[in-house]
Amino acid sequence: MKKTPLYDRHVSLGGKIVDFSGWGLPVYYTSILVEHQWTRSSCSFFDVSHLGEIEVSGPEAFNFLQKRLTCDIAKGQKGSGIVYGILCDEKGNALDDVLVYVGEKDDYHVIVNAANIERDFSEFKKYVTAGVSIANHSDDMACIAIQGPKSETVLERLFGLKLKDMRYYSFRADTINGNRVWLSRSGYTGEDGFEIFTLNQNIGAIWDKLTKEGKLLGALPAGLGARNTLRLEAGNPLYGHELDEETTPVEAGLRFAVSFTKGDFIGRVKLLEQKEKGIQKHLVGFKMTDRSIPRDGYAVLKAGKKVGHVTSGSFAPTVGSGIGMAFVASGCETAGTKLGIEIHGRVAEAEVVSRPFVALRHRKG
Amino acid sequence: MDTSKLRYTESHEWVSLSGKTARVGITDHAQKEISDVVFVELPKAGKKVNAKDSVMVVESVKAAFDIYAPMAGTVLKANDKLTIRPELLNQSPFEEGWLYELECSDPSQFEKLLTETQYKETASKAH
Numbered sequence: 001m002k003k004t005p006l007y008d009r010h011v012s013l014g015g016k017i018v019d020f021s022g023w024g025l026p027v028y029y030t031s032i033l034v035e036h037q038w039t040r041s042s043c044s045f046f047d048v049s050h051l052g053e054i055e056v057s058g059p060e061a062f063n064f065l066q067k068r069l070t071c072d073i074a075k076g077q078k079g080s081g082i083v084y085g086i087l088c089d090e091k092g093n094a095l096d097d098v099l100v101y102v103g104e105k106d107d108y109h110v111i112v113n114a115a116n117i118e119r120d121f122s123e124f125k126k127y128v129t130a131g132v133s134i135a136n137h138s139d140d141m142a143c144i145a146i147q148g149p150k151s152e153t154v155l156e157r158l159f160g161l162k163l164k165d166m167r168y169y170s171f172r173a174d175t176i177n178g179n180r181v182w183l184s185r186s187g188y189t190g191e192d193g194f195e196i197f198t199l200n201q202n203i204g205a206i207w208d209k210l211t212k213e214g215k216l217l218g219a220l221p222a223g224l225g226a227r228n229t230l231r232l233e234a235g236n237p238l239y240g241h242e243l244d245e246e247t248t249p250v251e252a253g254l255r256f257a258v259s260f261t262k263g264d265f266i267g268r269v270k271l272l273e274q275k276e277k278g279i280q281k282h283l284v285g286f287k288m289t290d291r292s293i294p295r296d297g298y299a300v301l302k303a304g305k306k307v308g309h310v311t312s313g314s315f316a317p318t319v320g321s322g323i324g325m326a327f328v329a330s331g332c333e334t335a336g337t338k339l340g341i342e343i344h345g346r347v348a349e350a351e352v353v354s355r356p357f358v359a360l361r362h363r364k365g
Numbered sequence: 366m367d368t369s370k371l372r373y374t375e376s377h378e379w380v381s382l383s384g385k386t387a388r389v390g391i392t393d394h395a396q397k398e399i400s401d402v403v404f405v406e407l408p409k410a411g412k413k414v415n416a417k418d419s420v421m422v423v424e425s426v427k428a429a430f431d432i433y434a435p436m437a438g439t440v441l442k443a444n445d446k447l448t449i450r451p452e453l454l455n456q457s458p459f460e461e462g463w464l465y466e467l468e469c470s471d472p473s474q475f476e477k478l479l480t481e482t483q484y485k486e487t488a489s490k491a492h
Contacts, residue, residue: 032400032401225426292406295429315404
């Protein structure tokens with residue numbers, strides 16, 4: 001298992017280490033339930049150093065990314081904008097979902113999923129043109145996500161930052177402990193929050209300050225278990241579950257990450273066809289009507305016939321019941337549709353509901 | 366509860382025997398591993414089971430866990446309190462968080478289960 005620069009700290013804090021996409025990371029320190037609720041009510045910090053960072057730069061970098069990703073990079077303000085997009089193959093299927101941090105001058109930092117770093121890097125290299133440089137910084141960069149309603153106060157007081165005017169989904173270069181960082185107001189949990197990216201050697205001091213002095217301000221470490229239940233309630237997709245090589249962003253309900261007006265891009269033909277002619281596979285959110293709990297891979301039924309499968313399922317602590325996301329056939333995607341989920345040999349009743357499952361509490365602008 | 370009088374399985378169940386009636390639960394080690402129990406699917410009275418059959422399911426936030434029968438028999442009753450308060454399984458695995466009772470077809474099988482010392486050795490080896 002690969003270790004992030006914070007691995008020894010997770011072990012000494014009593015974190016229960018699991019294998020996540022080849023990385024040894026804590027699934028929880030105390031319990032998923034406790035850490036989930038703490039994030040919604042106060043502030044949690046997560047080691048997300050396994051995320052990959054690929055830098056794309058040069059005079060042709062903009063055109064290259066416009067061609068390679070589904071999103072319109074021009075929507076991101078230079079020097080502070082973050083744009084969410086999908087890396088598709090020619091058939092429109094998703095190879096990854098990424099965040100592009102748009103730099104000041106022809107430099108873009110693409111944040112990618114840990115499991116896909118190598119493939120994304122080689123996909124980028126495959127389409128590289130003159131005037132584009134691509135560098136994989138994943139092994140040198142670390143990241144901590146600070147999430148929850150108290151995140152702003154915690155970071156302002158611990159590191160002397162001024163964050164009040166920072167917009168959601170924006171970033172800036174800043175200094176913490178005398179070291180350069182990128183700081184973004186972003187996250188995966190549905191709460192207000194920030195992510196701090198820096199070089200491996202500088203991340204430990206930030207983590208230590210959070211663990212030692214953050215506690216008094218209401219900040220505690222949390223593991224990947226809570227990160228998953230939080231993102232599920234927020235209705236956010238996880239690559240390998242709601243998105244994969246057999247799924248297009250249109251099917252995954254990510255039309256907002258696809259721009260048909262920016263010009264040509266890889267996968268456009270298929271995605272446009274789906275937009276115009278419709279799709280047979282739909283991503284839906286659902287909620288159990290009894291106390292049973294759906295899990296990844298369980299069969300979804302309608303009137304006794306299999307119509308799909310669960311992509312992510314769990315007990316949802318804030319909702320207080322079992323919820324999930326699933327791919328279902330046409331005719332099953334409308335809110336209110338009654339579905340059956342096959343759980344331990346019986347069929348439990350569920351209902352299609354709109355996502356997110358909880359009110360998002362990050363800033364609106 | 367004097368846990369040294371109980372018998373254990375490699376799949377982390379504990380058993381107490383009184384006459385032909387065996388009471389079954391999961392160990393403290395198991396509840397820690399499972400963590401955050403949020404739902405318990407209890408067996409119905411009258412259900413016939415063989416040793417090592419999956420009898421019921423315990424669900425935590427992160428996953429579902431099968432609970433196995435330590436001995437053959439018929440389910441007499443289940444701990445209905447867990448339907449309302451599944452967290453008892455984490456808080457009191459040996460007492461309030463017991464799972465179900467079994468009428469054993471052969472109570473002498475009890476002696477063949479692991480002693481506390483043997484169980485602790487198995488559990489520590491597994492980690």
